[in-house]
Amino acid sequence: MKILFVIALSLASIATAASAASEIIMHRDPGCGCCEKWAAQVKAAFGRNVLVIDDANRAAFKSAAGVPAGLFSCHTAMIDGYSFEGHVPISDMKRLLATHPKGVRGLAVSGMPMGSAGMEMAGMAGDHYNVIAYGIGKPTLFARH
Numbered sequence: 001m002k003i004l005f006v007i008a009l010s011l012a013s014i015a016t017a018a019s020a021a022s023e024i025i026m027h028r029d030p031g032c033g034c035c036e037k038w039a040a041q042v043k044a045a046f047g048r049n050v051l052v053i054d055d056a057n058r059a060a061f062k063s064a065a066g067v068p069a070g071l072f073s074c075h076t077a078m079i080d081g082y083s084f085e086g087h088v089p090i091s092d093m094k095r096l097l098a099t100h101p102k103g104v105r106g107l108a109v110s111g112m113p114m115g116s117a118g119m120e121m122a123g124m125a126g127d128h129y130n131v132i133a134y135g136i137g138k139p140t141l142f143a144r145h
Contacts, residue, residue: 030056068139106133131144
């Protein structure tokens, strides 16, 4: 029952645009360390608390948030009514939140590319990866890194 309440609470953030001081909610693969690194970067960049929810049944939450199955990653965050799937760079998140593109429900970085937010490793070159916008219609390229 507690899980259903948390999912309902999280989904409420999808439908309602939150104030700038609202908490960021992140569902993650239980115990995933890279998710914690990403959450710490988001907290620092937005100046808001990140509520981390260990969720072994994330697929239901992701589907309810509108994330296409082919873009699933290790965590999903809800910020001001938008969902962010995986290791989306802070700069892309801020651009989406500032521009509110029509029909877009969120951004995704599929997989866990080295060098992406939370996946930085000293001495290792970063991977090239795409940030995909999804929502109404077909997912589209939002940014290349």
